[in-house]
Amino acid sequence: MTGDTSVRLFCLPFEGVSAGVYLPWAEAVGPALVVTPVELPGRGRHPRTRPCGALEPLLAEIIPYVARMCDRPFALYGHGFGALLAYEIAARLEWEHDAVAERLYVSGSGMPHRPVPERAVGHLPDAAMIRRLRERGRMPPADPDPRRAARALTALRADLTVMEAYRRDPRHVVHCPVTALGGQRDRSVTGADLAGWRRCTRRALRVESLPGDHYFPLTARRELLGIFARDLIRPPAARRLLAAAAGY
Numbered sequence: 001m002t003g004d005t006s007v008r009l010f011c012l013p014f015e016g017v018s019a020g021v022y023l024p025w026a027e028a029v030g031p032a033l034v035v036t037p038v039e040l041p042g043r044g045r046h047p048r049t050r051p052c053g054a055l056e057p058l059l060a061e062i063i064p065y066v067a068r069m070c071d072r073p074f075a076l077y078g079h080g081f082g083a084l085l086a087y088e089i090a091a092r093l094e095w096e097h098d099a100v101a102e103r104l105y106v107s108g109s110g111m112p113h114r115p116v117p118e119r120a121v122g123h124l125p126d127a128a129m130i131r132r133l134r135e136r137g138r139m140p141p142a143d144p145d146p147r148r149a150a151r152a153l154t155a156l157r158a159d160l161t162v163m164e165a166y167r168r169d170p171r172h173v174v175h176c177p178v179t180a181l182g183g184q185r186d187r188s189v190t191g192a193d194l195a196g197w198r199r200c201t202r203r204a205l206r207v208e209s210l211p212g213d214h215y216f217p218l219t220a221r222r223e224l225l226g227i228f229a230r231d232l233i234r235p236p237a238a239r240r241l242l243a244a245a246a247g248y
Contacts (some may be wrong), residue, residue: 008071008074009077010036013082015082018043019039021037022037023232030148031193052158053161062085067099078107079109080109083108084112094175095172107216109193110194112195114145121160137186137188137214174202180197180205185212186214193222
């Protein structure tokens, strides 16, 4: 796009929720940063009503969409399960489309790896799964609508199944800088966990701590938008974005 200096920011949702959680971000920023939520099957307005419980079919659903939308410089952001997806998408865009992100943002997650069996919860009955997640501070906010809440629970179980079966391909080392973000009161992700992302990039890793618990993207929007602005947008536009974010 001639004269267009905007950057597209693809946003991947955390486990069990719709990418619509990022729509307020799109409303809070101007055209210099194009916030693009990436919806997953089985939630929101995605035409597929059933979520994917395996990584490869899930990536086959979303990577073609992301690749088509790479019409300008782009970055990826993902939180929790979304961090795993953002990382895999960034790596595969490099391998398959020769497209390198400006930056990869991973938040609320250490370097993805298969957890030890006793930590797995995706196979448990609903009540036990919810109890374990709450103990870890990792139960997503519940939807007050019972029908949407039931759908979200199905999506949550599918996402946990993908996370708990995941095996990282050691060849997937991206060529873009990575920022790893954590909540200051997140009991489930440590600074050492965030530092582990260093193994996933050939560029620099930056670790930042933001106010809030595991779900800090819901409460620290101004801080997150400020980070995106400083990294991705030219100075005049960045100042306007920071001023707009401060109004929320």
